[in-house]
Amino acid sequence: MSSGNLILNVPTFPEASQLSGQDTWRAFKDRVDLQVQVRGLKGYLDGSIPKPTSATYVYPAQTPSSVDSHFPSPGEWIQRERMVALIIYLNCTDPVGIGIEKDDSAHKTWQYLVKKYEARDEQWIHLADTALRAQKYNPKTTTMEEHEKKMKNLLKTLHNLGGLCNDYQFRLIVIASMPESWKDYILNVPGIFSTDVFTYLHHLYLDKVGRHAESTDDYIKDKVAALVAQHLASLGTGTTAASVKRECPICINPVCPTKVRHTIDRCWAKGGGAEGKAPKSWRDKHGTKAAASSTSPIDVYVGSSYSPKGSESEMMPF
Template sequence: MSSNASALPNLLVFPEDRQLVGLSNWAIFRDHLQSVAQSTGLSGYLDGTIIAPASPAAGAVSAPAVAPSAAAPMLTATPINSYPQSIRVPQDMTAHQMWTRLTSEYNMTSAVAQSLAKEHIQQYKYVPGTPFEEYFKQLEALCKAASNVGCTVGDKDLHSCFLTSLSLDHLWILQTNGACSYCDLKCALLEYDMMVELANSSAATSATAPNALIVAGKSNASNKN
């Protein structure tokens, strides 16, 4: 019996970076799944308003199967990257059961994770002598980690976090760049780092040149003798 390709369901496939691996990307997975379900008319599978038909009773004559429309997508396999049993979502769960299990488990855990992520950002202080590039790189990594668990951390938060962590020796930053946006502040300090590095390099070269001349002079005098 030949099969009609147009009768096959249009399955939804999640890309690797949108599959659930755990709490670290739960917020991204949740938002993506809800967006896809809403745009494809599959939200009912998640909220339980679309219910799977009951299995026919023993001996009952079932109605002929109707081929699904090629245009209608189906929410079938759970888009989870890791082995489902590891997060207690077996493969035989319906989409609604899966969604209820995940939201009940991760929403509570996410609240704790968000609180910890914000605390990590607030406690990250600038240590005098640290290159600004290194500081901002780590600060933005903490921001990304917070975003992954559902926190909303904007440039104003990073701006405030940095300025309030400055010691008295760095109040000049607050005086000269305190009114700048986070992006402008970061650019100004990265440029400052480059200027300091260039000045140190020039000073080292200047100190080396006279010493080289002295050594060369002694060598020439020795050769004449």
């Protein structure tokens, strides 16, 4: 591998492995270590290959030195050292905010980052450990998949801060995070790894919460269907009543005291088709009034023209 090709091949880390703070330091550090090792540039990161000076460097009459040579020329050293510095600088989401100077050597920058992110802070470790152990699962608001992701992120945060929690301890913490109502189901969880616990809990979640959700959905669907049917029935009744109201017959007999709910053919008043056939209660209430009603010649003419009992002799001439 030539040094000329190295300068054109600066790797870009995945977003989750780029340095943005304490949470991504561990992933970032591992990737930087691997990238410089595979290129033979580890000495520029840890400072074991010092920068040669023009005054002390002896230029041999030979081809350029190998990439992992501990005796590069001043030009080769600058090129290779800048390559390592680029790997660090370009894979930080906010180099200035983190405190990195682009002109600093790769070794100086690396020492700064190690000191900043690997200094054990007991208070932060305690808070992260407490947050992990205090996390509880609520099947009413959270799926098991979301709970697993949350627990693993809390564990990752603890590890990034320098805290210790092995897989066996994490397994017990996950079991303890289950709700009290699941106590009888987690007394004997199979397996010895945290992955075994999550596999068992996923099955338990589908068995308990999944069935309950299905029955709840069926109940809600039935309830909604009943309400919709009731609403449609009320709409149907209202429509029928409105139609009947709109189609209510009106009497055109001028002397009829009621006018509605019948036609002139069935009108009991004078001049109507059912004149004289009114029941006693109607005659007591309207008979005298209907008989005494004054009519104009036009009213009599119009009424008689629609009355089957009217005769031509009753029509008044104009």
